[in-house]
Amino acid sequence: MKILMVCLGNICRSPLAEGIMKTKLSGEFFVDSAGTISMHEGEHPDKRAVKTASHHGIDISKQQSRPITNSDFENFDLIYCMDRKVYQDVMSKAPYEQKQKISLFLEANGSNSDTEVPDPYWGDMKDFEHVFQLLDNRCNTIAQQLMTEFSAIKNSK
Numbered sequence: 001m002k003i004l005m006v007c008l009g010n011i012c013r014s015p016l017a018e019g020i021m022k023t024k025l026s027g028e029f030f031v032d033s034a035g036t037i038s039m040h041e042g043e044h045p046d047k048r049a050v051k052t053a054s055h056h057g058i059d060i061s062k063q064q065s066r067p068i069t070n071s072d073f074e075n076f077d078l079i080y081c082m083d084r085k086v087y088q089d090v091m092s093k094a095p096y097e098q099k100q101k102i103s104l105f106l107e108a109n110g111s112n113s114d115t116e117v118p119d120p121y122w123g124d125m126k127d128f129e130h131v132f133q134l135l136d137n138r139c140n141t142i143a144q145q146l147m148t149e150f151s152a153i154k155n156s157k
């Protein structure tokens with residue numbers, strides 16, 4: 001099962017989401033991240049994202065930004081978008097048959113609150129910590145669901 005986290009620059013939100021999700025899933029899962037723009041291609045995550053993750057015991061410092069590619073739509077089973085603009089951009093790039101893989105990361109998270117992970121790029125460390133908490137909470141729910149579904153599929157074979 002392959003999961004792709006997507007934001008705009010792939011230096012703040014989706015690298016954090018990738019790092020967090022990797023700590024919650026077993027080895028049968030592969031997690032990666034990408035951006036909708038290539039402006040930061042090859043760069044490591046924003047220092048503030050690296051510091052926030054490190055504060056929680058997660059090392060994202062070696063990740064490198066990359067833009068989403070056409071082959072991602074074939075290669076990944078689930079594609080999670082950090083906000084509505086990213087969702088619209090990813091949906092517009094995806095071939096028709098692959099569109100059902102794409103969803104908003106915070107959608108249907110059991111509350112009526114925000115469905116977007118706010119962009120912390122223009123903010124400060126507090127904004128990064130807030131984003132970390134949003135991502136961490138939602139990753140807990142998604143990881144639990146995925147592992148339950150995955151073991152059910154395995155047991156039925």
Ligand code: 4NP
Pocket residue numbers: 007008009010011012013014039119120121
């Ligand atoms: P991200 O944050 O999408 O969470 O990686 C941003 C990174 C870079 C820019 C905007 C948002 N930028 O304008 O360069």
